[in-house]
Amino acid sequence: MQFLATAAFGLEGLAAGELKRMGISATAVNGGAMFEGTFEDAMRANLYLRTADRVLLVVGSFEARTFEELFEGVTALPWEQYLTKDCRFPVSGNCARSQLMSVSDCQSITKKAIVRRLQEKYHITWFEESGATIPISVTLHANQARLTIDTSGQALNRRGYRTWNGEAPLRETLASALVDLSPWRGNTPLVDPFCGTGTLLIEAAFKMSHRAPGLTRSFALEQFPYLAPGFPAIREAAKAEFNPDLIEGIRGSDIDPEAITLAKRHIVQAGLGGRIEVRVSDMRECHPREEYGVFLCNPPYGERISDRKACESLYRDLGHLLATCPGWSLSAISSHPQFERCLGRRADKKRRFYNGRLECEFMTFFSKQRPPRQSASVKEP
Numbered sequence: 001m002q003f004l005a006t007a008a009f010g011l012e013g014l015a016a017g018e019l020k021r022m023g024i025s026a027t028a029v030n031g032g033a034m035f036e037g038t039f040e041d042a043m044r045a046n047l048y049l050r051t052a053d054r055v056l057l058v059v060g061s062f063e064a065r066t067f068e069e070l071f072e073g074v075t076a077l078p079w080e081q082y083l084t085k086d087c088r089f090p091v092s093g094n095c096a097r098s099q100l101m102s103v104s105d106c107q108s109i110t111k112k113a114i115v116r117r118l119q120e121k122y123h124i125t126w127f128e129e130s131g132a133t134i135p136i137s138v139t140l141h142a143n144q145a146r147l148t149i150d151t152s153g154q155a156l157n158r159r160g161y162r163t164w165n166g167e168a169p170l171r172e173t174l175a176s177a178l179v180d181l182s183p184w185r186g187n188t189p190l191v192d193p194f195c196g197t198g199t200l201l202i203e204a205a206f207k208m209s210h211r212a213p214g215l216t217r218s219f220a221l222e223q224f225p226y227l228a229p230g231f232p233a234i235r236e237a238a239k240a241e242f243n244p245d246l247i248e249g250i251r252g253s254d255i256d257p258e259a260i261t262l263a264k265r266h267i268v269q270a271g272l273g274g275r276i277e278v279r280v281s282d283m284r285e286c287h288p289r290e291e292y293g294v295f296l297c298n299p300p301y302g303e304r305i306s307d308r309k310a311c312e313s314l315y316r317d318l319g320h321l322l323a324t325c326p327g328w329s330l331s332a333i334s335s336h337p338q339f340e341r342c343l344g345r346r347a348d349k350k351r352r353f354y355n356g357r358l359e360c361e362f363m364t365f366f367s368k369q370r371p372p373r374q375s376a377s378v379k380e381p
């Protein structure tokens, strides 16, 4: 079967890399990473992928410029391989740059076409839809229709630990990508001096402790009637791999006591109680005791004009902190165009991402003084 692990702009290559490290050959495409595999592979992808949003089973794709073409194309697909007589199959939709732009019409035509196909195959006229839910999606992009089954259910960034959002939290998938792209390899401390609700710290700790991000949540495919017998064993193996004792040197601070209260709750909910140190503190009070380390942060961006100046002064102070810690590198994401100027240094590496709707740069400033070579405890992305 063919699957698409959907990923946000800029994260497609990382999602493909994660799949390859899982032993699944994958190709980065617009909107995600394509791979071929079994339902067990899809289960592993759902459990372990850190940077992807969903894992979709691609039932088929074809050109559709008219409703007739859409109906015929959907009817021709082998729905009986995936849908049982009693299952519920809600259809969601999305249209962009196509002749067919009415999402609701595309959804209802898709539903009718699937019913037509199943009526012919199962020789029944009425579908109770009382069984398991199998979510279907029809996407039209540049007149290409793609029909998929969502194997994830809730988006994969919903790891289950974040139940309260603070001010501008980072999406878990992006946070995990930033951990991967930072110079941190687990053999030096990782400090987030603007940790907010703790997303970067938690994602780093997951990585360090080999904790599958989806370990404590369920996925839509586990409810499918043709459930592959291997799913429970895959979960058990993931549970056995998680070793919180491997977590060391991950800590954060924030000036806002409410954010720290939330961070503490999230850390406990992530099963990492006592493993990550967080405290209320102004970034300007940050004086790391270790000679070497990595600052990884998502500071305020000053999107409102009134906040812009305050942010610029904060970035200048971050520059001072970096200058006084020659053994420390800094990786930061910001949409502020003057970040480097305020910090007083040009970034050694840059990458563009969207944080929600905001176009941002993820910048890395390498330490002036390199730590002695030690074996890394987290792998290169």
Ligand SMILES: C[S@@+](CC[C@H](N)C(=O)[O-])C[C@H]1O[C@@H](n2cnc3c(N)ncnc32)[C@H](O)[C@@H]1O
Pocket (backbone or CB within 6 Å): 166, 167, 168, 169, 170, 193, 194, 195, 196, 197, 198, 199, 200, 253, 254, 255, 256, 259, 281, 282, 283, 284, 298, 299, 300, 301, 314
């Ligand atoms: C964009 S948010 C970080 C969100 C975080 N990554 C998360 O996932 O929740 C920026 C954070 O910087 C904090 N902050 C602002 N000024 C600060 C300062 N001077 N020192 C420390 N933290 C500060 C804010 O309280 C806010 O939580």
